[in-house]
Amino acid sequence: MNSFLSTTKTRNLALFYLGDQEVPYRNMKRVLFEITADPKFAGEKPFADITTRSCFLNEEDEVLIMFGSIFRIINVDRETSGISIVKIELCTNDNKDSTTILKHLKDEYGGGYGETDLICVGQVVRRMGCSSTAEKYFHRCLSSLGHEDVHLSTCYYNLAVVANDKGEYQSSLELHLKALNIRMRILQPNDPDLAESYNGLGN
DSSP: OOOOEEEEEEEHHHHHOOSSSOOTTTOOOOOOEOOOOOOGGTSOOOOEEEGGGTTTTSSSSSEEOOOOOOOOEEEEEEEETTEEEEEEEOOOTOEEEEEEEHHHHHHHHOOSSSSHHHHHHHHHHTTTTOOOHHHHHHHHHHSSOOOTTTTHHHHHHHHHHHHHTTTTTTHHHHHHHHHHHHHHHHHHHOHHHHHHHHHHHHH
């Protein structure tokens, strides 16, 4: 989850927000999430009852869940009203399922290099469709690296991809060339990162 999650302990209130009519788009469905969160694990990915601090006073019976939380799907049911009920459970850091997910993300995007973990985060955020947020992560990483750091080229490459997403094709080309020039200086001719850069220039 990439943002804070506002929830309510009152099922009828959640159903009220969902409304009693089908959504107007065929590819969209009404979904109610039933979340199980054990208070003894709240220190790992914090969540708290903020009813007394809510803008709506005691009306929402609100529980706020921390961003970065990972959930495991327990079951999915469809009620006669057309609402899908998704039962999920908040995972702990040592939960086998969440550990597997995190390992998969590291294997796919890299990570484990201190500040360059920001590259991994940026790539994940971009995949979620948040190019502007991803761009901020890449720029932050860029400012922390040396001029000949191989990860500097990775930052430029990812900034080029973001620029292409935004339709800024000239900027994308310039950033791809920066990444390629660094990689040509410090990598072997058969390094796959060079192929990645050439492919980026071609696209």
